[in-house]
Amino acid sequence: MPISALNATQALIRRKLNAGPRRRRKAELLLTRREVTWRERLVILVPYLWMILFFLMPFLIIFKISLSVTEIAIPPYSPIVTFEDGAMQIILHLENYTFIFTDEDGTYMKSYLKSLEVASFSTLLCLFIGYPIAWALSKCRPATRNIMFMLLIMPSWTSFVVRIYAWMALLKKDGLINDVLMALGIIDSPIHMLQTDFAVYVGIVYCYLPYMVLPLFTALLKVDYTLIEAAYDLGARPVKTFFSVLVPQTRSGIIAGSMLVFIPALGEYVIPELLGGKGSILIGRILWQEFFNNRDWPLASAVAIVMLTILAIPIVIFFKSQRKKAEAA
């Protein structure tokens, strides 16, 4: 609503205020509720549009595809809605989903579990490594802090894939790490590191650590350190103090950081593909294979939808807990 119109309405309401008592009460209500201007509406609209265009629409398309079956056609799946002799038919195939859950080899379930395992373990690793880093960042002087931040962020200035290739060079049999260890006489023969789960963890932790550190750092900055002194004063040892005072206070940072690592790690494709072994098949690779190698778009879509559901659970839990905290405060 343009400003002049708004002013006019408010003037009208004011005039009504001078009217009878019943009318006045209504008008008062109108005045207290603040008008949302069209500019403000526009600002809210942008992220909504973004979400609709780039999340909701693709999601619905994928969901639609997951309810069909493959066909040699363009696009390579059966239509859901067909018209024949004036009759509209809607056919929803659920076999992709049943196949995922009842596949005899259990390939899909196994790779989901494996992906969950890798993602959870990587998240924990990031948490254990990231917490001390975030702590140090929150404790040091601003000048040092800037340098430390640069060191933390700078690797992401180079391409992600390039950095993973660099890790391949470091981890391979005749790579830098093995060479140094051999030269120092610590090992006799090179350790097999590349194409193991170890390499996958190295890659994921290396890439996602900053996403863990940053929310933890912001949470640690807000920590009330007299609470830690109070815990010490009451006889709590450092470890006990950490878990009973610091962890609850940085809870939101821990959750946010964990989600920022867990969610992309679950569907990670590049890192396990380049660093991981052929034995451990993660869900990212299954998706790739079904989509590009087998050209089974419906099954690939179903795999993606199931993965999204798995991801939705921790997110919902997170927002529930956030809301509970907001209500508490």
Place this chain on the structure above:
Amino acid sequence: MEASQRTDAAAAKPQDPSPAAKEPKPAAKNTHRPGDLPGQKASPVEQHKKPILEISDLTKKFGDFSAVNGVDLTVYEGEIFALLGSSGCGKSTLLRMLAGFETPTSGSILLEGRNIVDIPPYKRTINMMFQSYALFPNMNVRQNIAFGLKQEHLKKSVIDERVDKMLKLVHMESFVDRKPYQLSGGQRQRVALARSLAKEPRLLLLDEPMGALDKKLREQMRLELVDIINTVGVTCIMVTHDQEEAMTMADRIAIMDRGEFVQIGGPREIYENPNCRFSAEFIGSVNLFDCTLISSDQKHSLIHTDDFPSPIELGHDLDLADGMPLTIALRPEKVYISKVPDEETGGSNCCEGDVENIAYLGDISIYYVRLPSGRLVASTLPNVDRFKTGLPIWDDHVYLSWDPESCIALTI
């Protein structure tokens, strides 16, 4: 008013139905409080009580800056001791060294004869109540109070019993399930106090216990806090920059200035016999005159000041060479003000001037009298009916006088 309240507070204390009288104290407790014995140099407590805390030559430096500088202090069992000083004088730093949050640069802290400088805070039998209370926001009242006890791995029944006792002590039984944010400032303070007392510490530290409360609640909580501390019988060191609070609550007070102790003594002792200009000015209000000593014999000292035409007479001798500079401190409530000259003074300890200003403070009025020398002297009068007639008003010519015993000679 400031001054008068000070004296009232100090004077009222002995007559107060002291909490000590109501509640039986531990056997070792001395019912005489040092503040009760005016003018006594060494508190008799020192002979009866055993020292619990001995600090010697304690220094804390932050870089080149000495926040606490060579402090010596002995605190006796069952005492309430107040550290009083202006902002930034090192009170909190001293307290934090006792709690173990700061490591002294040098010096020793003996708690019951044992040096605790190297003992981490979680192993000290000292508990602190923080100025911000530092209640754990994620725990309710019961959990907050039980936190310290849980660290001792006591049985649950023992913990519950102790927590209930503490809740009763601070009258918070009906708030057990509340979280700190659901409590008012005064209630939070009670919980914080209960939490720091739950572990039955040998020494309780209070950092500005009333700092976060409004004036009304503060005055009410003072006596209650003393009551609780005396019930428990714990030795207590409190930090405050509110002199009134220190005077009402503490048995002894240490005045601190720039990291050093200026004077230690009972409230009355410090008020009546300040040992330096800083103490005299810090506690209550005071008229200070720059003087020189004319002569001093066994009974009398005669002192000259440019402010008065006649000399000041003191009722005792001064261990100073004639002609030495000194400062005379005179409390406003000890300066008599009258519209007629006082016959008894005989020339000394009196002067005349004009009332320049009157500050009406309800219970008392402060008269600011301009002397012919240009000096302004404050004098207080209580606003009671019996003084209502013949009171001086603005621009009246008045006569000021005081007793020889009222003057305090200060050399530093």
